[in-house]
Amino acid sequence: FTTRQDTLFGATFMSLAAEHPLALELATAEQRPRVEAFIEKVKKTDRIKRSADDLEKEGVFTGSYCINPVTNAKMPIYLANFVLMDYGTGAVMAVPTHDQRDFEFARKYDLPMQVVIVPEGEQLDPATMTEAFTGEGIMVNSGRFDGGSNTEAKEAIADFLEKEGIGKKTVNFRLRDWGISRQRYWGNPIPVINCDLCGVVPVPLDHLPVVLPMDAAFTGEGGNPLARVEGFVNCSCPQCGEAARRETDTMDTFVQSSWYFLRYCSPKFAAGPLDREKVEAWMPVDQYIGGIEHAVLHLLYARFFTKVLRDLGYCNVDEPFSNLLTQGMVIKDGAKMSKSKGNVVDPNALIERYGADTARLFSLFAAPPEKDLDWSDQGVDGSYRFLNRVWRLLFEVLPAIKGAGAPDPGKLSGEGKNLRRAVHKTIKKVTEDIEDRFHFNTAIAAVMELVNAIQAFNRKGAPENVAVVREAVESVVRLIAPFVPHFAEELWSELGHEGTLEESGWPGYDADATVDEELTVVIQVNGKLRSKLMVAPEVQEEAVKSAALADEKVQPFLEGKSVKKVVYVPGKLVNIVVG
Ligand SMILES: [Zn+2]
Known part of the structure; x- marks a missing residue:
């Protein structure tokens, strides 16, 4: 087996896993004692250690040879401690010049080396190499494949071997068997019975489920x-009726977490594990949320189980999860918050002091959910102050807006129109931030801006603006409700509503009202019209002036001249005086 067939011409020996079924068979009579001793030694070595890069490479010559199919060279067959049985076929061609482990092995046992790939424009000499060359390069010493790039040679050599009938392409999954049994109480029982006469007997269907006993003693003494x-x-x-022993190993919790979402579609279904119809109606999961630590194990197993259950006809789901959000961690004083580090914040103390709403608001405001959250006590205080501001604002305007109805967009102008635009833009943004991106922090920030706009609003203006203020305040309450539900319900009731805010649904926005109003500002140079600018009504004077000076139609009239003065008539014109 190899993933580097482009180096086939450089293979000078063969490495077998010690567990390989041919290992002993290939041992010559002379080498047999050494081979047997080596196999015993490797068996005792931890397999993780055997895969480690820094493992001291060791091996033993079997006494046998095989033929390199492209060079016809006689290659000695070794057993090597770093070759694992579940890597490919457990028999690996060794190319010491282009594989570091083979390199170390060949140096140790003085095995031949042949360079077959060189970095472009360079030479490599096995005698002076200090490590394997594992990069991409140009093929050499490889017969008809010389001169090409090794990446192209990979395909070409694989095709060549297939055509000659001496090899074939394959996909090798780097998967291992999974021992699912655990020696602990807390897990699903494995429903089998061990009988001295019959062996392992499955618990009959009508005896299922096997239920864990409630009277297990936890002595802390080890053992299940x-x-x-x-x-x-x-x-x-169940088979012979003789006394037998129930299996006491339980399943790894990963087994159940691999398919619980399918069972959740019909938890009371008794005629089988899954109610196909229900699974069809509910699956896939629209949004899955979990820690990044699940990215390789749980999520992979969940996909396996789903696909296997599909292939067995239990469901028709291909992929279990449509979207995944991996949330960040909470960081305190520069370290991940954890019980073992002792840097946890007790939410109860926080809730007692500020209330649950403040604690929630802070957590959601501090960072987008996929990023780590840096815990700060000042931040909590800031969230608390914001809620107080909203509270005071509402009671300040309440007497004036109590009886107000919905605003009439046709009657609004100026300030009133601008505030209404801010309201509907905020509804749109908060809706999208929550629904599309889970960016609660920017949603909350948008509500904070709206609160600022309401506070800055001239409430003594046009009488029709009272309805705008009412809509604005009411929108603030509705938009922060998902983050601070108790607080929002209270204010909703103060606003005079009969039912609960929760029942009132999510606010919609008037798309027309979100369109930015633009004013046309003409640009003059020395009193002559040269260009036009479109600006927002609330734009700052400095921004208009610099945009006018940078305007490409204006530029030619400024060339070689000095700007003496720039006059801005708000919302109407900019006059640039040059001389
Ligand atoms: Zn039996």
Whole structure:
């Protein structure tokens, strides 16, 4: 097996896993004692250690040879401690010049080396190499494949081997068997019974489910507490009726977390594991949320189980989750907040002091959910002050807006129109931030801006603006409700509503009202019209002036001259005086 067939011409020996079925068979009589001793030694080595880069490479010559199919060279067959049985076929061609482990091995046992890839424009000499060359490069010493790039040679050599009938392309999944049994109480029982006469016997369907006993003693002495519960362990064999022992290993929790979402579609279904119709109606999960630590294990297993259950005809789901959000961690004083580090914040103390709403608002405001959240006590205080501001604002305007109805867009102008635009833009933004991106922090920031706009609003203006203020305040209450539900319900009731805010639904926005109003500002140079600018009504004077000076139609009239003065008539014109 190899993933580097482009280096086939450089293969000078063969490495077998010690567990390989041919390992002993290939050993010559002379080498056999050494081979046997080596196999025993490797068996005792931890497999994780065997895959580590810094493992001291060791091996033993079997005494046998094989033929390199492209060079016809005789290659000695070794057993090597770093070759694992589940890597490919457990028999790996060794190319010491282009694989670091093979390089170390060849140096140690003085095995031949042949360079077959060189960096472009360079030479490599095996005698002076200090490590394997594993980069991309140009093929050499590889017969008809010389001169090309090794990436192209990969395909070409694979095709060549297939055509010659001496090899074939394959996909090799780097997966291992998964031992799902655990020696602990807390897990789903494995429904089998061990009988001395019949062996392992499945618990009959009508005896399922096997339920964990409630009287297991947790002694802390090690071993599985289940194994000590006689009433659970002792049973009769479903096959022969003789006394037998119930399996006390339970399943790894990963087993159930791999398909619970399918069962959740029909938790009471008794005729099988899954109600196909219900699964069809509910799955896939629209939005999955979890920590990044689940990205490789749980999510991969969940996909496996789903696809296997689909292939077995239990459901028709291909992918279980449509969207995944991996939320960040909470950081305190520069470290991940954890019980073991002792840097946790007690939410109860926070809730007692500020209330649950403040605690929620701060957590959601501090960072977007996929980023880590830096915990800060000042931040909590800031959220508390904001809620107080909203509270005071509402009671300040309440007497004036109490009886007001909905604003009439046709009657609004100036300030009133601008505030209404801010309201509907905010509804739009908060809706999108929550629904599309889960960016609660920017949603909350948008509500804060709206509160500022209401506070700055001249409430003594046109009488029709009272309705605008009412709509604005009411929108603030509705938009912050998902973050501070208790607080919002209270204010909703103060606004005179009969039902709950929760029942009133989510506010919609008037798309027409969100369109920015633009004013046309003409640009003159020495009193002559040269260009026009479109600006927002609330634009600052400095911004208009610099935009006018930078305007490309204006530029030619400024060339070689000095600007003496720039006059701005708000919302109407900019006059640039040059000389
Ligand atoms: Zn039996």
